[in-house]
Amino acid sequence: MNESTIAFIGAGNMASSIIGGLINNGWPTYQLIATARTEETLSDIREKFNIETTVDNHQAVGKADVIMLCVKPQVMKEVLTDLSSSIKPNALIISVAAGITMESLQKWGGEHLSIVRSMPNTPSLLQCGASGLYANNNVSNDHKKLTDDIFNAIGIAKWVDQESLIDAVIAVSGSGPAYYFLLMEIMEQVGSRLGLDNETSRQLTLQTALGAARMATESSVDAAELRRRITSPKGTTEQAIKTFQEQGLPELVEKAMNAAVDRSIELAEALKD
Template identity: 45%
Template sequence: MPQTPHITFIGAGNMAQAILKGMLAAGYPQSKISASGRTQSKLDVLTADTGIRTSTDNLSLCRQADVIVLGVKPHMMGDLVQSIAPAVDTRRQLIVSVAAGILASSIETWLGQKAPIVRCMPNTPSLVGQGAAGLFATGGVSDAQKQTASIIMQSVGLALWVETEADIDAVTAVSGSGPAYYFLMMEAMIAGAEELGLSNEIAKKLVLQTATGAAEMAQQSNQTPSQLREAVTSPKGTTEQALNTFNNGGFNQLCSQAMAAAHHRSKELAQLFKA
């Protein structure tokens, strides 16, 4: 693995663009990043925005790469990997997949050979540099390649390594799908605030800032979320009444059930797209 490996993104959608733009913002050289896509006009815009090389020719970009980041939709992955297989040299190249539900073994089957593969589960806050990703490396991934994968994902937020590929399903249920859980809570709080008489504009600003402040406070504090919750909950006060309502409605159990459902679906998708 070169000191500054050449990284090619196959698929230049929102997530791939978020990652490569994050890398550029962190100082990664333009000349060491390239991306492919199906629409030349969109690639032209990306080149104008970033200065990186783009092409509709997947094979040519793969041949020059040290790291190939697979960023297409899961249902497209099989055909794509088989099409680029002639240009992949697994003796020197790392494969990084950011597609949900695609097993490393399926990628190897489509390539027709064993390969060093890192599976990543990023999330949509990566688009604003606040992502949270889980990473899993197969046995053939070197320490240098793991470091490169970390650099890629840390450019848009937190990146943590998990021990088993099955853990990626849990990451999907926690941080992959997690932003939607918070967005749902925000929606409900905004609607509730409007029912209490606030305008939509004021309700939205208060709810979003409260969410931002609570998250930042939890990040910076040495206390656990449980301790922070207790600190703001005065006996017989307004917060206690609200939390009692949540608890009486089975809030904790509902969260657990929702995450279990996401986890189950992630495992189902892995089998659905299995080679």
């Protein structure tokens, strides 16, 4: 069992999902502490997880081996600058704030800090997330193992060796759930227009999405091969797939994901000090 104490600075949805995942995977509640600006937020966390809470960030950080920075990007500079003097030597700092670069984190907290930038996504709330991770040169192998333990508790985690690839992670898995939600939304609507009642169309769409995802994750072959196996020559599925391809769906998806990358770069630039 890991003996590290983790302080969550900020107790919103992402912090709550990580806390829940850790507890579900056997992390002792007495090694978790959460902070927030209001007692109302903290009372919800205490009631849900039975962990220590405080409105004093310095108190939490002083106890912590790992500091999860779960605050909004707009207040990260203020929070990290204020906390820099309270961080224990060799503590691991993990930022879950989108758009805050390693350069900024090191400038506000200190060049000596061991920092990981993470990019989890919203299915982490169900312990079914996909997270991208990038470490600075101060992060040890032990720190990386500890980071893996944390993020594997809420899904899967993949390391990238260039910080710029965090933008690609955002385009694939950070924003990705919304792409699938949009397709499901459209399929539900079209199913209704084809004559199904709304609830039947909804349930068939959602179960189909769930089944396809399970087949893809549990199969030994890739998504392209799975698609080929259910696309019979001259059948109904082939006609639908041909329409997608002829109308430029692959190019449209690539354009959309590149737009996500471009916007991520713009936001990071705007948040730099």
